[in-house]
Amino acid sequence: MLPLNATIVKINEESPSVRTFFFDYQFETMKPGQFVMVWVRGVDEIPMGLSSKNSITVQRVGEATSKLFELKEGDSFGLRGPFGVGFSLPSKEEKTLIVAGGVGSAPLAPYAEAASAAGSEMHTVLGARSEGDLIFEERFAEAGNVYISTDDGSKGTKGFVTDVLSRLDLSAYDRIAVCGPEIMMASVFRLLEDRKVLAKSEFSLHRYFKCGIGVCGACCIDRSGLRVCRDGPVFSGVQLLDSELGRYTRDASGRRVKI
């Protein structure tokens, strides 16, 4: 499938370095946690979680994301997707905990909405460096309780999401959905492993994508060989046992890079 042409209809500034781009196409079948390949023409094509049926929420980090930040309403980019396996939705009786760090909120906000629409009781642990970097606080708040942590203490608990998590009774939740920087996810993983609740957890991973469709092998993780773009990006905690998570990732050449 060739990239479809998506025209930007609205841009929201979520934080100094994060913007949401709404476009004129609705991915009706998208499942929260699924991603699209965003083609910034003439520059690069990069994976982005869908933050709603018709938006991506982008943190400016390098060339392609900076180029995206230069775009205005009416400009367009290419989109292929939705791809990958998303978070599994809770049923009505289930209680769900979301752990979102930084721009990790992007795929988790629509998950919170879908879970709450499904009738699940929702709690969110939302972390960021600083108050101004908290993404989608209102969306999570509308779906349920929100516990906040900031590195600098400008809002909520001073510290990391794990500091909040360690105080929660994790046995009370049926599902735990995690997305954020890998260092954070690795700490959460260890904490959930210690608490023996890995089996009900899901993590959305980031790896370098080339094809995005499960053929090239660029995004495979050790030791399972699972493809983040196709078998993931969302994996159950159990799938990640004995994995490279938090230890190394790979660059575009396939070389291991320490995290």
Place this chain on the structure above:
Amino acid sequence: MLPLNATIVKINEESPSVRTFFFDYQFETMKPGQFVMVWVRGVDEIPMGLSSKNSITVQRVGEATSKLFELKEGDSFGLRGPFGVGFSLPSKEEKTLIVAGGVGSAPLAPYAEAASAAGSEMHTVLGARSEGDLIFEERFAEAGNVYISTDDGSKGTKGFVTDVLSRLDLSAYDRIAVCGPEIMMASVFRLLEDRKVLAKSEFSLHRYFKCGIGVCGACCIDRSGLRVCRDGPVFSGVQLLDSELGRYTRDASGRRVKI
């Protein structure tokens, strides 16, 4: 579509030079008048009308048909189809006349059966050189009245099908379906034109086929440029007005050959 593999399950001797080959595949959607491309492997692929959902009825004339005559039950050939436009079926109230010469009976026998099943009153004028060459007399007789003509007078009227036709009240019929040697069809065409009943007639043409699927242009007729393999082989009499019918055909190189 690659040729499907058809295995011969039964062979019927219809006349000294005509055999029906039943195969183990049913063309469920076939419309009488449609044809298949019969691939005699290692030799040639030739068009044959379907004489039923699972049979072709072949006159031995040259290399490929002779090779077919060497095949036994259990042997196989390739089949592509059904292709082309068949005869249009009458409705219950309509009276139908069939004019079949020689192996032209092949596509007309299933037509007679389908028309009679539709409730149409059926008459058939069946011609051949000699009694032994009459093809499918019983199938036509089961569907309705049969008038027979043979060149040598061994059965029915001595003469041509036109000799029978000229004595019929053609205004009594709603549809007239014709298939047979081109010389015969040309005479019938002139007769129907004279009687001003061309508009309700249909003729099944033979031309040299290469592709059989309407792309190469080998089978196009003058002056309409219609493709016998795709726009035909069945044409209404009106489509054939001012055509090459009965005057010339073309060989495999595209050269005109007088009839």
Place this chain on the structure above:
Amino acid sequence: MYTLTGLKLENPTILAAGVLGTTGASLCRVARQGRAGAVVTKSIGPAPKTGHPNPSMIKLDCGFLNAMGLPNPSYPGFLQELETAKKDSDVPVIASIFGGSPAEFKEVAEGLLPGKPDAFELNVSCPHAEGYGAAIGSNPCLVEAVTAAVKDVVNVPVWVKLTPNVSDITCIGNAAESGGADAVVAINTVKGMAIDIESGYPVLGNRSGGLSGKAVKPVAVKCVYDLYTALEIPVIGVGGISSWQDAVEMMMAGAAAVQIGSAVYDRLDIFSEISAGIETFLQRKGYSDVKELIGLSHEMV
């Protein structure tokens, strides 16, 4: 109205050689009913040829395979068809010709001149006819010689149709240009074959043939793209075009016009459908002229 090597076309869609081009009446039908902007005849040679045994064309999941084997009634036999096409089609009629040598090409071109074709297209690219087609079209010297030989004896435009079955199509395109070609046409079919696994027989009567249709579009787009960069003369794009989107893509790659072959399988009025689609696209995008599309992708960097 649209000019291509001096020919006036109502629209940039042209019937490709060897497709519905056996008779004058068929060419007229494609022009009048199908509304092609121009039509190319089937390839005509020095002597009558019946072509390869059937099966000569099959539909695949992706595209078509064919090995017609250049059946044709020779130029004397084809002259009356050409005349019919010229008389009744109301669009430019391009005579596709082939031969085994520059002298044969010249003979055929001269032989068809009385039929007044609006241009000649030299088939140096058919992949399944020994001694003809790609046998010549893989050799730059022969391509130049053949082109020059025909240019020498005709005073209508000469297009040279190229094969993709070479290491570097631009080198053959350059040879055609040096020989005086007014345009190149790319691509003829890609060498291919299919085998019937039930019997083990290759399906085509000629055992192997050429791939056309959807499967080859990316190959054709690439060839056109490269030729557009390498040549001064127009490139006519052909290969797998079956929608207006395909035609626009080919023009953006560099095609000055497009030819359509296999897609007549879908419907005869593919030409009017595609030219209407292009028009709507131009309007939506605010282009004033279809020529603005030609080679556009080369500017997008």
Place this chain on the structure above:
Amino acid sequence: MYTLTGLKLENPTILAAGVLGTTGASLCRVARQGRAGAVVTKSIGPAPKTGHPNPSMIKLDCGFLNAMGLPNPSYPGFLQELETAKKDSDVPVIASIFGGSPAEFKEVAEGLLPGKPDAFELNVSCPHAEGYGAAIGSNPCLVEAVTAAVKDVVNVPVWVKLTPNVSDITCIGNAAESGGADAVVAINTVKGMAIDIESGYPVLGNRSGGLSGKAVKPVAVKCVYDLYTALEIPVIGVGGISSWQDAVEMMMAGAAAVQIGSAVYDRLDIFSEISAGIETFLQRKGYSDVKELIGLSHEMV
């Protein structure tokens, strides 16, 4: 059990180079879960390469286009992946390598020898990496030299992977054979490109790339058919195989085994599915050995 250039394979399906071959773990997964008879690594070169910018692979209506640009961590970086694959996959692991000269090929082969690959596959056929791949693989002298250079320093089988983007693939195949190749692999991708008509941009980051998948199967079958006639050494067939029927067809054309690349898109266990399908076909047809299929179409005349 089945022998190919001395390697023992459980079944004749092999993972093609550059597909799910970046890490040792991924190769193991294809071998163990997918049940491939052997696996080929992604092509490894002398220095780390990040490859072309994205988009680097897109799915088309018919097949796929890719221009990865030979991303690889270089042979020192890949050694531990090769070791993992060898240790855990339980099937032969073939190291695909590339370089810009015979000396570089030799360097990479020697560099990977400590990883004990069961064979080497020389990539002289990638169509979209300047100075590498097809740049070498279109030149018979270079192909012979590269093959001989690697044969010189290794004592495992050497396969040479050929490009279809040449006028005559058998001439390149002959060169590989002369250089001492134990088998040839045909085909790598066919040059192609696609353009996004909304923006005019070529879709691939590298602008153009290589076509694979269903679209190229007839091209691959033809190449394998011709190579089977021309060479003494085994031909390994690759290109568009996505069903057991395709695999049987390729073997009847002359393939001693098949490689599967793009079709892992459909499902990972395509290897076991295809080998099971071949088995059932052999039984139905009464063949005693899969080897009876190899080149069968050449006998059907």
